[in-house]
Amino acid sequence: MSMDAIKMLQGKKILLGVSGSIAAYKAATLIRLLVKEGAEVKVVMTNAATGFITPLTLATLSKNEVPLNISDHDSWNNHVRLGRWADVMLIAPASANTIAKMALGLCDNLLLAVYLSATCPVMFAPAMDEDMWHHPATRSNVDKLISYGHQQIPIATGELASGLFGEGRMAEPEQIVAFLKTHFQQKNGNKPLNGTTAIVTAGPTIEHIDPVRYISNHSSGKMGIAIAEALADAGANVQLVLGPTSQQTSHTGITTIKVQTAQEMFEAVTTRFPHAGIVVAAAAVADYRPANVADRKIKKGEAQLHIDLEKTPDILRSLGDSKGPQQLLVGFSLETNNEKEYALKKLREKHLDLIVMNSLADAGAGFNYDTNKVTLFDKNGQERSFPLKSKQEVAQDIVSAIIELQHA
Ligand code: PMT
Numbered sequence: 146m147s148m149d150a151i152k153m154l155q156g157k158k159i160l161l162g163v164s165g166s167i168a169a170y171k172a173a174t175l176i177r178l179l180v181k182e183g184a185e186v187k188v189v190m191t192n193a194a195t196g197f198i199t200p201l202t203l204a205t206l207s208k209n210e211v212p213l214n215i216s217d218h219d220s221w222n223n224h225v226r227l228g229r230w231a232d233v234m235l236i237a238p239a240s241a242n243t244i245a246k247m248a249l250g251l252c253d254n255l256l257l258a259v260y261l262s263a264t265c266p267v268m269f270a271p272a273m274d275e276d277m278w279h280h281p282a283t284r285s286n287v288d289k290l291i292s293y294g295h296q297q298i299p300i301a302t303g304e305l306a307s308g309l310f311g312e313g314r315m316a317e318p319e320q321i322v323a324f325l326k327t328h329f330q331q332k333n334g335n336k337p338l339n340g341t342t343a344i345v346t347a348g349p350t351i352e353h354i355d356p357v358r359y360i361s362n363h364s365s366g367k368m369g370i371a372i373a374e375a376l377a378d379a380g381a382n383v384q385l386v387l388g389p390t391s392q393q394t395s396h397t398g399i400t401t402i403k404v405q406t407a408q409e410m411f412e413a414v415t416t417r418f419p420h421a422g423i424v425v426a427a428a429a430v431a432d433y434r435p436a437n438v439a440d441r442k443i444k445k446g447e448a449q450l451h452i453d454l455e456k457t458p459d460i461l462r463s464l465g466d467s468k469g470p471q472q473l474l475v476g477f478s479l480e481t482n483n484e485k486e487y488a489l490k491k492l493r494e495k496h497l498d499l500i501v502m503n504s505l506a507d508a509g510a511g512f513n514y515d516t517n518k519v520t521l522f523d524k525n526g527q528e529r530s531f532p533l534k535s536k537q538e539v540a541q542d543i544v545s546a547i548i549e550l551q552h553a
Contacts, residue, residue, distance in 0.1 A: 153326045157185070157325075158185050159179055159235055159325070161235050162189050162237075162256045163194045163236075163238065165194045165242070165243075166194075166272040168314070169190075172194075172238075186206075187227060187231070188203045188204070190213060191243065192213060193240070236267070238272035240273060241277045267295040267296070268295065268297075268325070271313075272300075274309065291400060298316045337379050337548050340382075341422040342382045342421045343384070344418065345373040345383060345386070346414060346425070346426045347366040347428050348364050349363070349390065350404070351406065352406055352435060355442050364513075365513040366428075368539070372543055373385040376398075376544055387404070388428055411457075418468075422473065423473045424475065426464075430459075433455065434455060435452050461497070465495040465496035474497045476499075477500070481504065488520075492523075498550055499523045504518075518533045519531055521542070521546050
């Protein structure tokens, strides 16, 4: 039998929470796809969602009644039963308002009451306008939900209800179904990193000089993204902290947190670190930043311009200083000379478990190439050199070394 013929969600109980967003209309397609995959679907909606799609439509497609209020049917404990019935609670679309209420634990509608009662894994697919998505309140609410162990289905970029183009679209129903399939595959399969949370840093950072200029480097993020994908393939729940780059991933096991500066990367990583089992620092973080950022464009004047630089926080060093016995830290070392000496120094001084050495002296290695040539040194004194390979293959070698170290 081909894999396509196997209904991968056969018998799975999916509790779909639909909140008020224009993307609510996609709930109809989502339910159809889930039912086609063999899933049993029950729907709860907020009253705001009924303005975008009717309960009758969703009840017909799911073949189950769609309750709207805590006192609609049965008795008061309706929400507890629903919450306990599900294998997964999926909130799609998750509006900014519903995300905020979930983060706070508010309970002023049936969807939220069911959410608070749910004992199963929770996933949410945000949908809102780009400015709302980037608002610090939403950022912090999403981070909170992730810290509760919920999975955020990656948001899409495209045309928004406002007519603007940008981030904020709900993932397409097909992507949401793929996300669910990966979830159940990982749950059933015996992947080596199932249940592990991994943080990966990738890409460059930029450090502002004035509103039009910055200091940065040539990192594309390709190496770090390949590692994030290899970790997710091995079953890890991956948080990718990504500096400014056009590279991206649509892997369903990865949540991407975009940052710009070393300081932002430091904050994004250190707040997540207590929940992480593995950290891989593949980012090329600026070591120095302008001590003062001009608030207006610096005008051309003297023949020379001096900019005072100050050190950025060393993210990896700070993790190494505070890591627990079960946490595994992997660093990179990029040099042009004395590569081994510097790599071993970083392994020792930053209290790493493993360091990946790559050199700009090797053709095809380092920034922006699709290939890399690495040597791995671990804390037990083992050294392994690899030939030039694709960054995906290098990522596999690194993940294999991580899994070995976990079992050592
Ligand atoms: O992104 P690509 O184009 O695919 O290129 C991949 C890469 C060359 C960027 C990658 O393979 C790599 O080598 N990344 C680390 C680059 C680097 O900054 O190396 P470093 O030797 O200066 O830093 C040592 C380690 O400390 C690194 O793990 C770095 O992420 C970390 N660090 C450095 C400075 C700082 N302030 N905080 C850090 O966490």
